[in-house]
Amino acid sequence: WKRFLQVTGSVTLVTVATGGALYYVAQKDRTPGPQLPHDPTKKTLVILGSGWGATSLLNSLDTVDYNVIVISPKNYFLFTPLLPSVAVGTLSPRSILQPTRYVTRHKKRQVTVIEASATDVDPTTKTVTFADTSEIQGLVSTTTIPYDYLVFAVGAEVQTFNIPGVREHACFMKELEDAEKMQRRFLDCLESAAFPGQSTEEIKRLLHMVVVGGGPTGVELSGELHDFLEQDLRSWYPELAEHVRISLVEALPSVLPMFSKQLIDYTESTFKEAKIDILTKTMVKEVRDKSVVLQLPDKSIAEVPCGLVVWAAGNTLRKVTRDLMAKFPDVQTNRRGITVDECLRMVGSNGSIFAIGDCTATSYAPTAQVASQEGAYLARVLAQLAKKDEAEARLRELQAQSADALSPEAKEEREQIEKRLAKLEKVRPFKYSHQGSLAYIGSDKAIADLPFFNGNLATGGVATFLFWRSAYLSTLFSMRNRILVATDWLYVKLFGRDVSRE
Ligand code: FAD
Numbered sequence: 001w002k003r004f005l006q007v008t009g010s011v012t013l014v015t016v017a018t019g020g021a022l023y024y025v026a027q028k029d030r031t032p033g034p035q036l037p038h039d040p041t042k043k044t045l046v047i048l049g050s051g052w053g054a055t056s057l058l059n060s061l062d063t064v065d066y067n068v069i070v071i072s073p074k075n076y077f078l079f080t081p082l083l084p085s086v087a088v089g090t091l092s093p094r095s096i097l098q099p100t101r102y103v104t105r106h107k108k109r110q111v112t113v114i115e116a117s118a119t120d121v122d123p124t125t126k127t128v129t130f131a132d133t134s135e136i137q138g139l140v141s142t143t144t145i146p147y148d149y150l151v152f153a154v155g156a157e158v159q160t161f162n163i164p165g166v167r168e169h170a171c172f173m174k175e176l177e178d179a180e181k182m183q184r185r186f187l188d189c190l191e192s193a194a195f196p197g198q199s200t201e202e203i204k205r206l207l208h209m210v211v212v213g214g215g216p217t218g219v220e221l222s223g224e225l226h227d228f229l230e231q232d233l234r235s236w237y238p239e240l241a242e243h244v245r246i247s248l249v250e251a252l253p254s255v256l257p258m259f260s261k262q263l264i265d266y267t268e269s270t271f272k273e274a275k276i277d278i279l280t281k282t283m284v285k286e287v288r289d290k291s292v293v294l295q296l297p298d299k300s301i302a303e304v305p306c307g308l309v310v311w312a313a314g315n316t317l318r319k320v321t322r323d324l325m326a327k328f329p330d331v332q333t334n335r336r337g338i339t340v341d342e343c344l345r346m347v348g349s350n351g352s353i354f355a356i357g358d359c360t361a362t363s364y365a366p367t368a369q370v371a372s373q374e375g376a377y378l379a380r381v382l383a384q385l386a387k388k389d390e391a392e393a394r395l396r397e398l399q400a401q402s403a404d405a406l407s408p409e410a411k412e413e414r415e416q417i418e419k420r421l422a423k424l425e426k427v428r429p430f431k432y433s434h435q436g437s438l439a440y441i442g443s444d445k446a447i448a449d450l451p452f453f454n455g456n457l458a459t460g461g462v463a464t465f466l467f468w469r470s471a472y473l474s475t476l477f478s479m480r481n482r483i484l485v486a487t488d489w490l491y492v493k494l495f496g497r498d499v500s501r502e
């Protein structure tokens with residue numbers, strides 16, 4: 001009894017302490033205190049976007065230095081690496097969203113958050129025009145505001161190469177609504193296949209899922225689809241399970257070109273075991289209502305019936321980005337995106353526009369890792385700029401007085417400021433630190449290419465999967481998201497995925 005009481009006592013103590021700590025953190029998050037108002041003497045910093053780059057910047061930015069305005073059509077941050085998990089119901093959509101106001105309300109100085117799409121940036125007048133593009137609009141739905149500094153972090157959109165039928169018939173995997181749409185369609189295919197009297201041929205068509213693009217998005221999504229099949233479809237639709245087919249179509253000779261050869265082979269063999277067909281050197285030429293038209297490696301054309309097409313064929317620039325670049329026709333000529341200097345200033349903008357993330361053309365891959373490091377770096381640059389602006393303003397004040405009228409202290413101050421300014425003038429360039437590449441490939445397996453003692457560690461398997469999960473759990477920006485995601489994983493392990501179609 002004594003031992004039993006000791007053990008239960010310790011367990012209760014640990015539970016109460018953990019619960020208490022969680023409650024304290026959650027309450028602190030839930031009830032942000034008062035903030036400093038905008039200060040007319042401070043410069044206006046407008047941030048376009050609420051994705052990886054912008055949110056990382058906001059997290060690190062000292063908002064005391066600026067009057068900050070965030071403009072984005074989404075009033076939340078989306079944790080994209082876990083989006084394919086939402087598409088098959090492993091995670092619920094809310095678990096990977098973080099409302100932008102949850103970040104901004106914790107900053108020292110008020111940050112204005114506006115749910116709108118930037119439609120035009122005028123670098124000459126230093127203004128941004130934006131519009132409320134949501135369903136419900138007030139009397140005012142478009143306006144123009146001035147900026148001193150602009151951070152352009154609008155990301156990219158899905159590349160369709162203008163291939164016929166893609167926009168009309170395929171699902172994308174970029175935004176939250178894409179994942180929700182895919183989940184609805186996927187479940188609709190299952191229910192239509194289960195409709196009485198359906199021919200075997202039609203069942204096979206409805207249950208043929210085609211994923212286009214063998215980059216990490218397409219591979220992760222194929223893996224997630226396979227998990228759904230293995231772990232849930234067999235339980236809830238046993239009569240359909242044997243007819244389901246997943247095809248991953250890739251135009252290049254292999255999937256995942258950014259991973260090492262060893263991991264590509266590992267992925268291909270895992271997919272083979274999982275009965276996911278990888279069609280390399282095969283290009284989708286058209287997407288139709290009930291089929292895809294493929295150009296096979298021998299250049300012949302085949303029409304393949306299918307129920308669902310998911311398009312994950314890469315990124316292209318948004319219109320607002322192309323329009324902005326067109327305003328600097330001599331220097332902004334890279335078709336991949338905005339050209340920035342080593343401090344992420346848009347070339348041609350005289351230092352008033354910064355650009356980060358997927359909308360830029362740099363030597364780095366368009367990844368969350370790059371965008372978030374750029375955002376954090378920019379917060380440091382902006383802090384330095386604020387100090388420089390403050391010093392310059394004071395110097396101007398001192399210079400406005402004639403040299404004879406200056407007291408010895410004022411002269412000393414002027415010298416100090418000049419020295420400080422010389423230091424502040426030098427901005428340390430952005431340096432990307434690659435932390436490795438990770439991808440989930442289904443069947444509770446992941447692959448990782450990690451920098452390791454100046455070399456590279458390529459690993460794949462179940463242990464890597466656990467590493468993948470813990471890495472993403474810790475990368476989530478808030479405790480709230482971590483708890484929601486961990487709870488969803490546990491829920492699915494215990495009860496399976498929800499197959500009800502909303
Ligand atoms: P985004 O994060 O896309 O943010 C752009 C923001 O701009 C959004 O808030 C958007 O609403 C807003 N916006 C759009 N138009 C306008 C406008 N007109 N005006 C104002 N705001 C606008 N990378 C990794 O490193 N690891 C991964 O595991 C990984 N997994 C991924 C999985 C998926 C399914 C996808 C699609 C991508 C994944 N990526 C991953 C890539 C990563 O998501 C992007 O590289 C990253 O989001 C780029 O950040 P960003 O800030 O440039 O753009």
Ligand code: NAI
Pocket residue numbers: 081163212213214215216217218220249250251252258282283284285312313314315365366367368437438439440
């Ligand atoms: P991607 O550009 O990496 O891959 C798209 C693929 O589609 C290409 O391999 C291309 O050859 C293929 N393709 C294009 N048109 C085609 C067609 N008509 N028919 C057949 N194949 C076609 O795009 P993805 O996967 O969306 O990734 C975008 C960025 O996000 C990348 O930089 C990637 O590294 C990053 N990302 C990283 C992840 C990770 O690290 N786990 C996960 C998802 C994305």
